[in-house]
Amino acid sequence: MHITTPYGLIGRKLGHSDSPAIHAAFGNPDYALYPMEPEMLSGFLADPQLKGLNVTIPYKITVIPHCKRLDPLAEAIGSVNTMVREADGSWTGYNTDAYGFRFLMRNAGLSFAGAKVLVLGNGGASQTVQALAKLDGAERLIVLDLEGEYTYEDLPKFTDSTLIVNATPVGMYPNAGQQLVDLKQFPQCKGVVDLIYNPCRTALLLQAEALGIPYSGGLPMLVAQAKQAEELFFDRQIADEEITRVGQGLQQQNESIVLIGMPGCGKSTVGAELAAMTGKTAIDLDAVIEQMAGKSIPSIFAEEGEPAFRALEHQAVLEYSQKRGVILMTGGGVVLDMENHAPLHSNGRIYWLRRDIALLPTDGRPLSQQNRLEEMEKIRTPLYRQLAQCSMENSGTPRETAAAIMEEYNAYTRSQWTKSESAGLA
16 A cells, blocks of 8 residues: 555545544644555554554554554553554554543533443444443443344343443444434433544434433544544644634534525525635535426426425435535425434534515415415424524525524534533543
8 A cells, every 4th residue: 555644544444534634633734544454454554654543443453463562541441543653663552532532521511420331332442432431430331232242132121321322333424314222212311422423413313412312423532532643643732722623623614504494585695605605515405406307396396296396305305414514505395304304414503594474585486386475484484493403584685694604603613612621631
């Protein structure tokens, strides 16, 4: 394998990784992705050009024999996710995942102390979680996997678990929407962690949010562990506040802004302004549907009816909600299909644009022409309210509304990371 930079991430499949962007934000642009099959590992690690590596699935345990020395925490955990080349050419293995996971827990307001912990999966990341659960005072620790002391068939025995951690790839892009457990089976659950960070909210986390259970995805862990890895790579200290800066920036880069609301409420014009302000790509789902069908929306309704249109709309939602960091403008009736709700929120913060019904145009809008707008609004308003994280009155100019959305969005993303500043990291 050709070595392009002295620092990077090794794993089997790395197409989803944000690691180069994170390390660049911490001041290291010489960081690359090195996907490889197991038989390539030994030869790759022997290359003297390499100076520092992060390690992910499935090599966090496999690389241990290649390390001449292990940091005490990595040795205790039995998992290595950071490797540093020493002056003599040998590797020292560290576990910066532990630092990252502790950051994640405290940033989310969660704790192992006294918890009945259920961990899904038993790979390298799971080893870190298990070790920290024991060190940080868990009352009980159960690990479910495909094989071992307990398998997923044993799940009904542990429905009294109070903290659930998914340390498997189940639910990761491009297989979003999957989950290993139904949180409704855990009435005492007080916290959920999913180490996946793409999508922003897995199906497991969306269910936790719907049930009012505190939760966290894997991005805070990824950013925090990268900060400590950079410190080890270059033997320098990085202020903890940098985690907030890098994390907020990455969240804003990855999380989409989704616009919903009545037909004619201004989603397209506000979306265009948001795209200009942020540099994000604006995607009009109605335009996507017309391209898919090869005809206009009025023609779809006239020739095939509303059910055919809704089927195309759902297909477009599933495809484009997986794209990260876009401005997604939806049709007014997208909320009518409940199956659209979770995908739209998986990677997006949803804004409901509101406008006086007397100002809504009807030209070129089949349902607005066929039905009274008042009746449509009455049906859809509870659904808009249910789906949106924020509502915005669109009574000024599109630029003014877009600016108000960005002010709220920036405050929201900042709030997701500022708890870390007083977390007292270990």
